[in-house]
Amino acid sequence: xxxxxxxxxxxxxxxxxxxxxxxxxxxxxxxxxxxxxxxxxxxxxxxxxxxxxxxxxxxxxxxxxxxxxxxxxxxxxxxxxxxxxxxxxxxxxxxxxxxxxxxxxxxxxxxxxxx
Amino acid sequence: xxxxxxxxxxxxxxxxxxxxxxxxxxxxxxxxxxxxxxxxxxxxxxxxxxxxxxxxxxxxxxxxxxxxxxxxxxxxxxxxxxxxxxxxxxxxxxxxxxxxxxxxxxxxxxxx
Numbered sequence: 001x002x003x004x005x006x007x008x009x010x011x012x013x014x015x016x017x018x019x020x021x022x023x024x025x026x027x028x029x030x031x032x033x034x035x036x037x038x039x040x041x042x043x044x045x046x047x048x049x050x051x052x053x054x055x056x057x058x059x060x061x062x063x064x065x066x067x068x069x070x071x072x073x074x075x076x077x078x079x080x081x082x083x084x085x086x087x088x089x090x091x092x093x094x095x096x097x098x099x100x101x102x103x104x105x106x107x108x109x110x111x112x113x114x115x
Numbered sequence: 116x117x118x119x120x121x122x123x124x125x126x127x128x129x130x131x132x133x134x135x136x137x138x139x140x141x142x143x144x145x146x147x148x149x150x151x152x153x154x155x156x157x158x159x160x161x162x163x164x165x166x167x168x169x170x171x172x173x174x175x176x177x178x179x180x181x182x183x184x185x186x187x188x189x190x191x192x193x194x195x196x197x198x199x200x201x202x203x204x205x206x207x208x209x210x211x212x213x214x215x216x217x218x219x220x221x222x223x224x225x226x227x
Contacts, residue, residue, distance in 0.1 A: 033215070042217065042218075042219040042220060043206065043217045043220075045215065056214075089158060091160065093160070103148075103150055103162045103165060103210075104215060105162075106152075106159065106160035108157075108158065108159050109158050109159075109160075111158075
């Protein structure tokens with residue numbers, strides 16, 4: 001059973017460039033979460049989707065960040081334009097809502113470095 | 116507001132010894148779950164153990180066990196017979212509905 005798959009695993013790009021992070025949730029899971037992890041702020045929830053619909057995007061830092069989930073098996077997190085302070089590890093996680101309090105299953109994360 | 120607090124940024128334990136990581140949380144909900152996740156240097160987030168708030172019995176998974184004190188809103192993780200592979204960052208998390216709240220983590224070092 002494949003877990004949550006994120007790509008790329010590492011991304012290094014220059015300030016001002018567009019960055020797209022990708023996530024494939026576990027098959028059958030209907031909730032998807034994007035997190036950002038930094039030393040200073042720990043693990044922050046950016047946005048979560050339920051049945052492909054964004055439910056809570058209050059954690060999205062600013063308009064430069066956007067997330068989409070066009071279907072149940074794919075989601076993207078886009079940063080445009082990117083800034084050095086966006087450097088972090090970005091995690092995608094999925095869970096099965098509807099079954100009582102199921103844990104989140106995390107991908108391996110994307111380490112993003114903005115120069 | 117929901118909060119999860121891990122007051123120990125760093126802990127260390129001698130191999131084969133026992134260590135306890137602390138976690139407190141704040142919620143007005145009566146029905147929720149609590150989790151401990153482990154994040155080794157590979158940065159993968161691995162579920163270690165979970166506890167249902169309505170169950171009084173403390174959860175146990177092999178060498179990992181919790182001390183759940185609902186009235187005190189405390190959820191500590193005990194690791195027995197510590198192994199080198201236990202070295203990692205440990206996150207406490209609380210789940211209400213589909214909202215997850217994570218603590219800031221405790222970095223555990225295992226000394227050979």
